[in-house]
Amino acid sequence: MAKVRGAIVVDVERCKGCEICIGSCPTDVLRMSVDVNGKGYHYAYMENPEACTGCVNCATVCPDTVITVYRIKVPS
Amino acid sequence: MAELRIEDIIKPENIVFKKTKLFTDKPLSYCPGCGHGVVHRLVLEVIEEMGIEAETIGIAPVGCSVLAYEFMNIDMVQAPHGRAPALATGIKRIHTEKFVFTYQGDGDLAAIGTAETIHACNRGENIAIIFINNGIYGMTGGQMAPTTLPGMQSSTSPYGRDVETMGHPMKITELVSNLPGTRFVARHAVHTPALVRKTKKAIRKAFENQKENKGLSFVEVVSNCNSGWKMSPVESNKWLAENMLPFYELGTLKDE
Ligand SMILES: Cc1ncc(C[n+]2csc(CCOP(=O)(O)OP(=O)(O)O)c2C)c(N)n1
Ligand code: SF4
Numbered sequence: 001m002a003k004v005r006g007a008i009v010v011d012v013e014r015c016k017g018c019e020i021c022i023g024s025c026p027t028d029v030l031r032m033s034v035d036v037n038g039k040g041y042h043y044a045y046m047e048n049p050e051a052c053t054g055c056v057n058c059a060t061v062c063p064d065t066v067i068t069v070y071r072i073k074v075p076s
Numbered sequence: 077m078a079e080l081r082i083e084d085i086i087k088p089e090n091i092v093f094k095k096t097k098l099f100t101d102k103p104l105s106y107c108p109g110c111g112h113g114v115v116h117r118l119v120l121e122v123i124e125e126m127g128i129e130a131e132t133i134g135i136a137p138v139g140c141s142v143l144a145y146e147f148m149n150i151d152m153v154q155a156p157h158g159r160a161p162a163l164a165t166g167i168k169r170i171h172t173e174k175f176v177f178t179y180q181g182d183g184d185l186a187a188i189g190t191a192e193t194i195h196a197c198n199r200g201e202n203i204a205i206i207f208i209n210n211g212i213y214g215m216t217g218g219q220m221a222p223t224t225l226p227g228m229q230s231s232t233s234p235y236g237r238d239v240e241t242m243g244h245p246m247k248i249t250e251l252v253s254n255l256p257g258t259r260f261v262a263r264h265a266v267h268t269p270a271l272v273r274k275t276k277k278a279i280r281k282a283f284e285n286q287k288e289n290k291g292l293s294f295v296e297v298v299s300n301c302n303s304g305w306k307m308s309p310v311e312s313n314k315w316l317a318e319n320m321l322p323f324y325e326l327g328t329l330k331d332e
Contacts, residue, residue: 005080005085006085006092007082007085007086009086014103016107016108016109017108018108018109018309018310019109019308019309019310020109020267020309020310020313022310023310024268024269041108046082049082054085054092056092056093056269057269059093060093060269060272060273061114061266061267061268061269061272062113062114063104063106063108063109063110063111063112063113063114064103064104064106064113065095065096065099065113065117067093068091068093068094068095069091069092069093069094070085070086070087070090070091070092071085071090071092072084072085072090074080
């Protein structure tokens with residue numbers, strides 16, 4: 001059966017650090033950075049990238065549409 | 077098999093979600109976590125998916141979303157406080173083939189523009205009204221709105237809304253659903269992925285309905301105002317689910 005792997009890219013400078021995406025992720029991929037962006041906000045990043053399935057939940061709830069989502073099928 | 081690298085996934089051909097091209101390049105002026113941004117995106121995604129970007133005219137309100145025309149790369153005008161449905165009426169009656177929508181907050185739609193809202197709904201204008209209910213006046217500093225819940229604190233009800241002296245919260249969506257001119261009336265929310273998807277379907281329907289000229293479509297979105305509520309974005313969404321939703325029940329109120 002093919003397995004699905006995903007990944008996200010966060011537009012770091014546009015992230016406002018609201019953290020809503022963190023709780024929307026069913027596989028607990030996301031965390032907030034310790035660093036801040038040019039506006040002083042912590043931004044979301046993939047702490048556990050191997051767990052991402054590309055389900056688009058994080059991008060769906062993001063109020064600033066800063067998340068782009070990628071997904072591929074990998075033969076297991 | 078060799079270990080899959082992130083770079084192998086992050087390739088243009090693997091994109092499953094990206095920002096709609098109908099957003100301008102301007103960063104949204106909303107506070108971190110504000111639901112306005114999600115609803116802006118849903119409206120634009122629907123317009124893009126229907127391919128009607130050249131045939132749509134939006135009316136921005138007064139309130140935090142007064143600058144919606146800066147972010148939405150479609151034809152838009154901005155109406156004085158509460159007057160969006162009146163302006164939309166004029167535009168739609170002249171440009172009958174266009175898709176016309178208003179985007180309004182609860183202070184705009186349910187307080188200052190009550191008359192415009194009710195009469196546009198009652199006349200059955202063939203427009204879509206997208207109504208963002210965050211329970212207060214966000215832009216001006218979190219004052220009480222007609223939609224503020226009983227007991228809810230705001231800058232003008234610091235001890236909580238006392239319904240004896242301040243009146244009851246108004247369910248304007250229920251009210252307009254009783255008018256013969258409305259065709260589709262629904263209430264949704266955008267604080268979870270599943271609810272965002274449902275809201276998008278309702279917005280799509282509100283736009284599709286305009287093709288048939290059968291009356292007004294009204295979509296309320298119960299949203300947060302974390303700045304006005306003085307909570308973090310995540311806390312405000314939890315508060316919304318626990319306090320706003322029992323009063324403002326989600327679902328379709330009318331679909332004819
Ligand atoms: C006729 C009139 N009265 C008052 C104002 C001041 N005013 C500007 S924004 C606003 C509140 C808007 O609140 P709401 O519609 O709930 O939108 P939000 O900011 O919460 O998105 C008010 C009262 C105005 N611009 N015009
Ligand atoms: S004040 Fe409230 S409604 Fe306005 S942008 Fe901020 S969170 Fe959103």
